Amino acid sequence: MTDLYDDIPVRHDLQTVAFYNLENLFDITDDKHTNDNDFLPNSVKNWTPKRYENKLKKLGFAISHIGRHETGKHAAIVGLAEVENASVIEDLITTEHLKDCHYDYVHYDSLDERGIDVALLYDTTAFKVSTSETFTIQLFDEDGSPDYTRDILLVSGLLDGEEVHVIVNHWSSRREGEKESEHKRIASSDKVGEITTMLRDEDPEAKIIVIGDFNDDPSSHSIKRLVEDFNLYNPMETLRSYNRGTTKHNRQWNLFDQILFSTNFFKSTSDQFEFSTANIFDEDFLKLYKGRYKGSPFRTYVGKKYKGGYSDHFPVYAIFKK
Helix, strand or coil: CCCCCCCCCCCCCEEEEEEEEEEEECCCCCCCCCCCCCCCCCCCCCCCHHHHHHHHHHHHHHHHHCCHHHHCCCCCEEEEEEECCHHHHHHHHCCCCCCCCCEEEEECCCCCCCCCEEEEEEECCCEEEEEEEEECCCCECCCCCECCCCCEEEEEEEECCEEEEEEEEECCCCCCCHHHHHHHHHHHHHHHHHHHHHHHHHCCCCCEEEEEECCCCCCCHHHHHHHHHCCEECHHHHCCECCECCEEECCEEECCEEEEEEHHHCCCCCCCCEEEEEEECCCHHHECCCCCCCCCECCCEECCEECCCCCCCCCEEEEEEC
């Protein structure tokens, strides 16, 4: 893999905040507490050390390039979804393309039934973490038993000296159907609203960035109400089209991966960050280059069939300027 943006000058006045659903980044060892049986060397998916290493290398290459076209450097902050545990994040940040990026991470184990969590990567030279905590979504199945999903992660810190709050999400999927599962995403939306209110109670001028795989589009009720009720802006609303998105299902694009932020990123003084631009990171190397699914995300697996790609999602990113 050659370097895509070798000759782009570094912009010290810009920083990138990104989000990437890594599609089942599991290690190859059995965790007795989670349902990771598909991702073991002796499983039907035949998840071998070589395949794991290949996925790590590819994801590291992708992450190292997000936002680099505009800024000349790697992203300062990258939210992650579908990581099994802290050790896979350790393995990821020591791959050849990330080992010099000064990445550290914030991760907590959640009670998610599949054993996948969200996490936050950050460049320690650009972002200093001050606090972090998780928020659990109380969900129940029809029989009244708990339905465990990913926690929401809040990380607060200083981005080039300015306080920002990053809320990382991976909301419940549409597996049972969009309408049947909508109440779960509404519950997560409520929780993000609560966290936003809590932050503003502490500081009315809090600068808040909400990132994640919401399993809903910008036009969905769960997202719209966050924008309307909590004074957030969603730059992704203008990015989705019939031939572009972050994940593809039944030949239709969705833009489930989004970055929203508080509107005070528009009215900044000269020494504060303001919003510059946002985009989907859908470079050609992340896509299938031929066949009937040409242009779709180049996935690691399709069902049980190993494809050796990156992820079933494209990353998204927003650039902030000082």
